[in-house]
Amino acid sequence: EGAGQMLVKPTEGGGSVRLVASGSHRGEKDESFASTLGDYELVRMGSSLKACIVAEGSADLYPRFGPTSCWDIAAAHAVVSGAGGIVVGPDGKTLDYDLVENILNPFFLVAADERWTADWVAHQE
Template identity: 70%
Template sequence: MLDLAKSIVHVAEEAGQVILSVYRRAGEIHSKTKEDHSPLTEADLLAHETIMEALLEISPTIPIVSEEGRIGDPLGTERAWLVDPLDGTKEFIKRNGMFTVNIALMAREGDRWTPALGVVHAPVSGTTWVGGVESPAIRILSGETTPITVNSNPGSPVRLVASGSHRGEKDEAFAESLGHYDLIRMGSSLKACVVAEGGADLYPRFGPTSCWDIAAAHAIVEAAGGIVVDPDAKRLDYDIIDEVLNPFFLVACSDDWNIAWKANQD
């Protein structure tokens, strides 16, 4: 693992410990509602502060775009950090363990951005996934590092992973188009990570997401041999500055479902 990747793993794990300090307190987890109607907790802000401080120490000249704030101007650089300090805040409030810390190093390509390195950490299980352009896809658990890869021979039933909080008509229609399938319920970036490690075959997302929700896991999925595509079945890229909302996207172990994916966009 590259030295930079090791450093970011440490940052994500440190943020995870801060999140757990709130998660394990007795009593209800309190939250506020942001302008986009998503919840915000003390843990979101504490993790944000922890990550921002650490990234500034590691790479003081690289701008940071976080769900909870920004430092520097990405327009003036070729690299930027993209951070979701606590992905799956609704799951965090429910205390079901299905939330993550997401940190991606993004590379600028014209006015669009693509992930060069991703780290996703699940505080409750202590599992961390890493992968990128120059970093092989791995899973770290209890100090042990294991190479991961997507399922290279998907069969029937197709293993479909979907949100535990969001599921609508388009999700149901696409699932039905697959034929026989098994449904796995999961929250946050864990859905993409389970595809990266071969535990599921595809994760379609028809609901609203932002760039920081998926970019880190995107890097890991591609490093593991999978794909992350937009509604036209082209590689998903990002606007991390203005239009931060993603289009619908599909995370998959192969392009076997691209035709069905494109057909279910209307």
């Protein structure tokens, strides 16, 4: 009994992408990145719950183009990784929580898999 293993569930070919995003912090970069996805469904919610929705398999992507602190996403990053998803910074590499310089995260992408990483990196300029 109890819960089974949580696994990301990337959208099958031909289906619309489920994109989770902030209910209050959307900007030009968010819209520009979303426009590269083709057909997509936008689901709005707050905080690291968005990352957990990707881990659960109910959404494909959570792009974050706004400021967050390390504690806003670190635990959800562990959940996403454990489910087989990725959390990458602006360079497309796994998000690093090096607190030596700053407690703020760079922009990041939570995704069910790596297929959107190149588009993500291209939208950092």
